[in-house]
Amino acid sequence: MKIVVTVKLVPDPNAEKRIDAATKRLVRTGAETVLNPYDEYALEAGLQLKERAGGDSRVTVFSMAPEPLRETLRKALAMGADDAVVLSDPGLQGSDVWATAYAVAAALRKLDFDLLIVGGLTDDSSTGAVPGALAEHLGLPCVTNARKVTIADGRLEIERETDVGYQTVRSPLPALLTTALTFGEPRYASLKGIMGAKKKTIATTSLAELSLDLGVGESGSKTELRSFAPPAPRGKGRIVEAGDGPAGAAAIFEFLQEKKLI
Numbered sequence: 001m002k003i004v005v006t007v008k009l010v011p012d013p014n015a016e017k018r019i020d021a022a023t024k025r026l027v028r029t030g031a032e033t034v035l036n037p038y039d040e041y042a043l044e045a046g047l048q049l050k051e052r053a054g055g056d057s058r059v060t061v062f063s064m065a066p067e068p069l070r071e072t073l074r075k076a077l078a079m080g081a082d083d084a085v086v087l088s089d090p091g092l093q094g095s096d097v098w099a100t101a102y103a104v105a106a107a108l109r110k111l112d113f114d115l116l117i118v119g120g121l122t123d124d125s126s127t128g129a130v131p132g133a134l135a136e137h138l139g140l141p142c143v144t145n146a147r148k149v150t151i152a153d154g155r156l157e158i159e160r161e162t163d164v165g166y167q168t169v170r171s172p173l174p175a176l177l178t179t180a181l182t183f184g185e186p187r188y189a190s191l192k193g194i195m196g197a198k199k200k201t202i203a204t205t206s207l208a209e210l211s212l213d214l215g216v217g218e219s220g221s222k223t224e225l226r227s228f229a230p231p232a233p234r235g236k237g238r239i240v241e242a243g244d245g246p247a248g249a250a251a252i253f254e255f256l257q258e259k260k261l262i
């Protein structure tokens, strides 16, 4: 069973985000770069499937990221992935979602896999558009938001989280799968894993190896960020004072009614 997990490298979610006014791009320096938290769930799914399948099953992590950030993927290798591939090229700078998905799909086409697991959402740009675009480019069935995954008789079966419960969805392989945050906590890297990761391969590929028909980067991007603004500051809260018991309950009821919440 060959599994590829896509991992975006993002600024630490706890760091304050800043957009460069001139380029209108997220400032990625000054904050530690980490694995996109959603992708750690995707990796956990991949590692569990590999363990269950046994034999010569492998998990490869893939990222499109600037070359200096590639060592961040060592954490995914320490968690248990077998190797990593990074698509890095200055020509990718300024790629919007379309250009990103186009380039990533071209790089993934060079990898041999039965299952592609994608995180579903990123912590920085958060469009959630990449998985569907990858499935379209690669001609794969796209099963999303899995909280439970099994593979039997060469078919993928998932429990798919929805607002009102879950659906059971089946698909042939190869397929693209995204994981829900209810999948289960990603594992911590063990000391043995951390030591072993030092010897694992992080291969780099570039645009020259992909022979793309269409442009990527700034010139190949079809969308333009017109403007950006921070969220409006929150208004001052109102403190409703009331005693315990019926008076307090009535005050809370009145407040919720006023806000049309009940």
Ligand SMILES: Cc1cc2nc3c(=O)[nH]c(=O)nc-3n(C[C@H](O)[C@H](O)[C@H](O)COP(=O)(O)OP(=O)(O)OC[C@H]3O[C@@H](n4cnc5c(N)ncnc54)[C@H](O)[C@@H]3O)c2cc1C
Pocket (backbone or CB within 6 Å): 006, 007, 008, 009, 025, 036, 038, 039, 062, 063, 064, 065, 092, 093, 094, 095, 096, 097, 098, 100, 101, 104, 117, 118, 119, 120, 121, 122, 124, 125, 126, 127, 128, 129, 130, 131, 221, 223, 224, 225
């Ligand atoms: C005009 C414009 C210019 C931009 N320029 C830049 C730029 O110069 N540099 C920059 O970093 N961003 C840039 N962006 C943002 C960039 O397009 C998005 O970060 C990228 O398309 C992924 O979108 P997302 O983060 O919303 O992914 P989502 O769709 O939310 O991600 C879902 C899943 O897709 C996978 N995924 C997404 N991105 C990657 C990746 N790079 N590698 C591996 N897996 C991935 C992950 O598994 C992730 O969980 C630009 C956007 C626009 C509109």
